[in-house]
Amino acid sequence: MRDEITMESGNYFDEVAPEWDMLRKSFFSKAVRDKALSVADVHPGRIAADIGCGTGFITEGLVQKDLKVIAVDSSQNMLSEMKQKFAGLLAGQDLIDYRLGEAGSLPIQDETVDYAFANMYLHHVELPPEAIKEMARILKPGGVLVITDLDCHSFEFLKHEHNDRWMGFPRDDIKRWFEEAGLQDIVVDCVGENCCASSSCGSERAKISIFVASGKK
Numbered sequence: 773m774r775d776e777i778t779m780e781s782g783n784y785f786d787e788v789a790p791e792w793d794m795l796r797k798s799f800f801s802k803a804v805r806d807k808a809l810s811v812a813d814v815h816p817g818r819i820a821a822d823i824g825c826g827t828g829f830i831t832e833g834l835v836q837k838d839l840k841v842i843a844v845d846s847s848q849n850m851l852s853e854m855k856q857k858f859a860g861l862l863a864g865q866d867l868i869d870y871r872l873g874e875a876g877s878l879p880i881q882d883e884t885v886d887y888a889f890a891n892m893y894l895h896h897v898e899l900p901p902e903a904i905k906e907m908a909r910i911l912k913p914g915g916v917l918v919i920t921d922l923d924c925h926s927f928e929f930l931k932h933e934h935n936d937r938w939m940g941f942p943r944d945d946i947k948r949w950f951e952e953a954g955l956q957d958i959v960v961d962c963v964g965e966n967c968c969a970s971s972s973c974g975s976e977r978a979k980i981s982i983f984v985a986s987g988k989k
């Protein structure tokens with residue numbers, strides 16, 4: 773796999789944080805979240821982690837289903853935007869625990885959560901197999917990891933314009949990394965949705981299929 777990056781992850785996401793909700797809507801739809809939550813078969817009252825939470829796309833679906841969420845991101849600005857957004861929506865409720873943290877050492881103790889979600893996060897991290905192991909570490913026995921991310925693609929401009937490190941992933945690699953993280957009942961399937969983005973000069977239009985991968989600890 774190639775790993776060339778032109779900008780520090782934290783800086784890029786700090787810069788785009790105020791516009792992230794608008795950008796995200798132009799990239800992919802809520803169908804991605806619906807699929808992730810349905811694959812995990814989430815139950816009210818349980819505790820979930822939203823890793824690389826951004827402004828809380830996955831978290832929003834989880835709190836609507838009455839789960840508690842530990843939301844982790846390496847961008848302080850993303851977390852601040854998210855806090856501001858949910859402060860009004862969830863006034864007085866203590867459902868979200870915001871934590872600044874990095875892929876390689878998540879600020880969550882071993883075997884703490886029933887579910888871990890990571891949407892459009894894996895293609896930004898430096899070491900995807902290690903990031904998967906770290907998400908498996910925080911799952912309780914029987915807990916479920918669900919990753920929604922990009923299939924392999926050839927759109928180089930996403931690296932330079934959107935801070936992507938990896939040009940999607942072969943599904944066989946994802947399955948192997950889940951196995952190496954000690955997960956079972958692994959399924960890697962289509963979400964049935966695409967991630968769409970245009971290059972800044974308008975000459976390229978990416979349309980990339982999205983996979984959903986799940987595994988149980």
Ligand SMILES: C[S@@+](CC[C@H](N)C(=O)[O-])C[C@H]1O[C@@H](n2cnc3c(N)ncnc32)[C@H](O)[C@@H]1O
Nearest residue numbers: 785824825826829845846847874875891892896
């Ligand atoms: C493409 S955004 C997706 C945000 C959110 N999951 C969503 O679906 O809208 C990727 C997020 O991962 C975070 N991120 C990138 N690299 C990270 C790392 N190494 N550790 C923790 N978070 C990271 C970024 O700050 C950003 O908020």
